[in-house]
Amino acid sequence: MDKPVHVAVGVIEDSQGRILIARRPEHLHQGGLWEFPGGKVTEGEDVISALRRELREEVDIDVKQTRPLITIEHDYGDKLVLLDVHRVNSFQGEPHGLEEQPIQWVAIEDLGKYEFPVANRAILNAIRLPDQLMITGTFDTVSECLERIRQAVENGVRLIQLRAIHFKEKDYLMLAKQVLAVQDAGVSVLLNTSLELFKQTIAAGLHLNSQRLMQTPQRPIGLDKLFSASVHNEVELEHARNIGVDFILVSPVKPTLSHPNASPLGWERLSEFITRANCPVYALGGMKTAELDKVKQLGGQGIAGISLFTSH
Numbered sequence: 001m002d003k004p005v006h007v008a009v010g011v012i013e014d015s016q017g018r019i020l021i022a023r024r025p026e027h028l029h030q031g032g033l034w035e036f037p038g039g040k041v042t043e044g045e046d047v048i049s050a051l052r053r054e055l056r057e058e059v060d061i062d063v064k065q066t067r068p069l070i071t072i073e074h075d076y077g078d079k080l081v082l083l084d085v086h087r088v089n090s091f092q093g094e095p096h097g098l099e100e101q102p103i104q105w106v107a108i109e110d111l112g113k114y115e116f117p118v119a120n121r122a123i124l125n126a127i128r129l130p131d132q133l134m135i136t137g138t139f140d141t142v143s144e145c146l147e148r149i150r151q152a153v154e155n156g157v158r159l160i161q162l163r164a165i166h167f168k169e170k171d172y173l174m175l176a177k178q179v180l181a182v183q184d185a186g187v188s189v190l191l192n193t194s195l196e197l198f199k200q201t202i203a204a205g206l207h208l209n210s211q212r213l214m215q216t217p218q219r220p221i222g223l224d225k226l227f228s229a230s231v232h233n234e235v236e237l238e239h240a241r242n243i244g245v246d247f248i249l250v251s252p253v254k255p256t257l258s259h260p261n262a263s264p265l266g267w268e269r270l271s272e273f274i275t276r277a278n279c280p281v282y283a284l285g286g287m288k289t290a291e292l293d294k295v296k297q298l299g300g301q302g303i304a305g306i307s308l309f310t311s312h
Contacts, residue, residue, distance in 0.1 A: 004073060004082040008051040009038035011069055011127060012088040018105040020095055029079055034114040047084045060098050065090035068299035070126045072278055074119035085123055125246050126280045130158045131292060131302030133282050134309040142175055152309045153187055161207050163192040176201055190228060195220045210236050219244040241278050248277055249304050252285025271298045
């Protein structure tokens, strides 16, 4: 296999929360499509130095602060690329296209109106997804579950996975329809259930546990819905990549009360999973809010948990 073209990519955000995008010249690979500014990493050059150089040459800004966002390897057939994507948190200068390329500031919710190269889909997901994911966990009554979700939403949680393995499918469906009412408040709800049950709802996405993941030969839902999976080892990770998940939950990173017999992966293996995932990664298992920055510095999307969001 040919060595991938290593590209440093910047997701540049302004004070209004808008993202800078640029249009590729027609004569280039993937010409005419919109992209996030950046360019090739030269031999012997580190990624951040390349990013600073490319953004100075392309859009005339000086990068002051960045953090890893996501790493993506994609084979276009005629070209293999490795996108090393960083969020640009601070910069100086007023961006403009030094190479006469059109550039535009776009609100995050409007990015879907623009056509990007296929490899950029994972970047778009990383930009849109929040950095915290709540899993509902075990509860005794429907009202307890709904109250737990209400509190989480009030505290700013915007992505919820409804997990109720102790519920029969009929009862789960009834519960899901009540929970899905919170989607009107700008919250996305993922159903941890079968494809058949998911199709009977208006949920934002489907989550597969590792068992269902390994029994699923291809992406079971359209690109207009979120599709996630639980991953515990390299085999599951590879399968999740192959069927095109939008993001994964890697666990257990640390010892956890909910799975006391599971061997924790640790931070080093989590970092390896993040590098290889090709999609946003949430760390799950023993996570605390204070560890969110550590996960982000590894290039992860954020943290997920059950007790993390439960009031005591």
